[in-house]
Amino acid sequence: MKVSKFGGTSVASAEQIKKVANIIQNDPKRKIIVVSAPGKRFESDIKVTDLLIRLAEAALNTGEAEEELQVVLARYEEIAIGLGLDNEIVEVIEADLRERLQLNREHHELFLDQLKASGEDNNAKLIAAYLKSIGLNGKYVNPKEAGLWVSDEPGRARILPEAYENLKNLRAVDGVIVFPGFFGYSKEGTIVTFARGGSDITGSILAAATHAELYENFTDVDSVFAANPKIVENPAKIKRMTYREMRELSYAGFSVFHDEALMPAFRHSVPVCIKNTNNPSAPGTMIIAEREYIQNPVIGIAADKGFSTIYVRKYLMNRELGFGRRLLQILEEEEVSYEHMPSGIDDTSVIIRNHQLTEEKEKQIIQKIREQLEVDDVFIEKGFAMVVLVGEGMHNTLGISARATTALTKAGVNIEMINQGSSEVSLGFGIHEEDTDKALRSLYEEFFSMKTIMQ
Incomplete structure (x- = not known):
C-alpha cells in the first residue's frame, strides 16, 4: 500500500485533479490520498489558503466577510464545474464555511485555524466526490473520525503518540481514502493546524501509521534539484538522498518538501519519493535511510x-x-x-x-x-x-x-x-x-x- 500526497499546484484546478485521478487509477496500491487546498493556477494567482486568511481577517476586523466568502466559493465552483459535478458539492462547501464563520472569535488564532483548515477539508470532499463519479470509490475521511489527535498549538500542532494507533485502522477501509492535509484535532475536539505547508506532515504521519511501503509526495517538479533552478541554470537532479540530507535542505530553503514531514517517515522506515503530477512517469527523487556516495560529497x-x-x-x-x-x-x-x-x-x-x-x-x-x-x-x-x-x-x-x-x-x-x-x-x-x-x-x-x- 502507498500513501500519496498531492500539493496545492497538483489540485489547483479541474484539469490538475483529473491528472491526480489518472495517477490513482494507474496504481491500485495508492489507497490513501492526502490533498492540499487548491494552490496557484498561474504565477500571479492567489492560493485558496491565502483567500481563507483574508476571509478570516475580514470576519475578525469588520464582522462582515460576504465578499471574501464569495471569492473562495467561486474557486471551488469553478473546479466542480470543470469536473462535471453538480452544484450539491458546492452547497456542502458553502454550508461548511458559513458554519465556521459563526464559531467563537475570541481566540483569534483558533478562529484563523478553523478557516485555514477548511481549504484542505473541503477540497478533500470535492475530490472524493469526483473520484466516486468516475467509479473509483473515493471516500472522504475526516481527521477527527480517523483519530488524528494533535497538540493544542494553533499554527504549529504536533501529533500525539496515540494518534498513530488510531490511524492504523485506515488500512482496513475499502476504496480510495481522500484525507485532508494540514490539520488535526486537539483532545478537546478543536481543529488545530500544522505549520504552513503542513499537508506534507499529514501524509508522512499516515504513511508511518499505516506502515505503507512508500510515501509519494506529488508536486510540480520532476525531482529535487541540487540548487534552486530559479537561480542556477539547469541544476543537477538528485536521484537518491537520505532523510538527513533532505531535512537539512528543506530547513535551509528547499520548498519542495516540508522540513518537519520527514520525522514520521524516518522513525517508521518508510521511504519517500518526490514525484511530479504533471510528469508522473519520471522516477523522481527517492529519500531513504542510507545511500551510496559517488564522486561528489555535496548533494x-x-x-x-x-x-x-x-x-x-x-x-x-x-x-x-x-x-x-x-x-x-x-x-x-x-x-x-x-x-x-x-x-x-x-x-x-x-x-x-x-x-x-x-x-x-x-x-x-x-x-x-x-x-x-x-x-x-x-x-x-x-x-x-x-x-x-x-x-x-x-x-x-x-x-x-x-x-x-x-x-x-x-x-x-x-x-x-x-x-x-x-x-x-x-x-x-x-x-x-x-x-x-x-x-x-x-x-x-x-x-x-x-x-x-x-x-
Missing part, C-alpha cells in the same frame, strides 16, 4: 533569507557558568527560537528568523540581556541569509570548507558567520542577503560543474 546547496543576529559581548564570558543557558532562557521567555549559536571566548551570536521579531520584542530582549547578564555590548543586526552545503559524504572528505570559502571569496561574498553541525552533514555560511544569488551560483560552480566532478 545539494540551499539558501534562505530572512535572518537576524543578536550579537552579545562580555569579557571573560567563557568562564561564566550558565551564561549560555540564561541567554537562551531570555529568548524562550519572549517565545523566540534560535537557529544557530556560533561563539567565541568573549562573544556569541544567536541567529534567529526575522518573522519571530517585533519592535517590542527586540527592545525587551536587548533590555533583559543588558540587565540580567550585565554584558559589555548587545545589539541586533538584520538582513542576513544562510547558504548551506549538504551531503552525507562531507564528513570524510578533506578540503570542503576551504573550497567553499575560496568560491565565496572569488564571488566577492563576505562571510559573516560559519556554522557546521556536529554530524558534518551540513556546512552553513551567514552572508548578507544581497549576496545570496551570487553565493549560490559560485558554490554550485565549485561543487557541481563537470570540470569539478571529473577531477
Whole structure:
C-alpha cells in the first residue's frame, strides 16, 4: 500500500485533479490520498489558503466577510464545474464555511485555524466526490473520525503518540481514502493546524501509521534539484538522498518538501519519493535511510533569507557558568527560537528568523540581556541569509570548507558567520542577503560543474 500526497499546484484546478485521478487509477496500491487546498493556477494567482486568511481577517476586523466568502466559493465552483459535478458539492462547501464563520472569535488564532483548515477539508470532499463519479470509490475521511489527535498549538500542532494507533485502522477501509492535509484535532475536539505547508506532515504521519511501503509526495517538479533552478541554470537532479540530507535542505530553503514531514517517515522506515503530477512517469527523487556516495560529497546547496543576529559581548564570558543557558532562557521567555549559536571566548551570536521579531520584542530582549547578564555590548543586526552545503559524504572528505570559502571569496561574498553541525552533514555560511544569488551560483560552480566532478 502507498500513501500519496498531492500539493496545492497538483489540485489547483479541474484539469490538475483529473491528472491526480489518472495517477490513482494507474496504481491500485495508492489507497490513501492526502490533498492540499487548491494552490496557484498561474504565477500571479492567489492560493485558496491565502483567500481563507483574508476571509478570516475580514470576519475578525469588520464582522462582515460576504465578499471574501464569495471569492473562495467561486474557486471551488469553478473546479466542480470543470469536473462535471453538480452544484450539491458546492452547497456542502458553502454550508461548511458559513458554519465556521459563526464559531467563537475570541481566540483569534483558533478562529484563523478553523478557516485555514477548511481549504484542505473541503477540497478533500470535492475530490472524493469526483473520484466516486468516475467509479473509483473515493471516500472522504475526516481527521477527527480517523483519530488524528494533535497538540493544542494553533499554527504549529504536533501529533500525539496515540494518534498513530488510531490511524492504523485506515488500512482496513475499502476504496480510495481522500484525507485532508494540514490539520488535526486537539483532545478537546478543536481543529488545530500544522505549520504552513503542513499537508506534507499529514501524509508522512499516515504513511508511518499505516506502515505503507512508500510515501509519494506529488508536486510540480520532476525531482529535487541540487540548487534552486530559479537561480542556477539547469541544476543537477538528485536521484537518491537520505532523510538527513533532505531535512537539512528543506530547513535551509528547499520548498519542495516540508522540513518537519520527514520525522514520521524516518522513525517508521518508510521511504519517500518526490514525484511530479504533471510528469508522473519520471522516477523522481527517492529519500531513504542510507545511500551510496559517488564522486561528489555535496548533494545539494540551499539558501534562505530572512535572518537576524543578536550579537552579545562580555569579557571573560567563557568562564561564566550558565551564561549560555540564561541567554537562551531570555529568548524562550519572549517565545523566540534560535537557529544557530556560533561563539567565541568573549562573544556569541544567536541567529534567529526575522518573522519571530517585533519592535517590542527586540527592545525587551536587548533590555533583559543588558540587565540580567550585565554584558559589555548587545545589539541586533538584520538582513542576513544562510547558504548551506549538504551531503552525507562531507564528513570524510578533506578540503570542503576551504573550497567553499575560496568560491565565496572569488564571488566577492563576505562571510559573516560559519556554522557546521556536529554530524558534518551540513556546512552553513551567514552572508548578507544581497549576496545570496551570487553565493549560490559560485558554490554550485565549485561543487557541481563537470570540470569539478571529473577531477
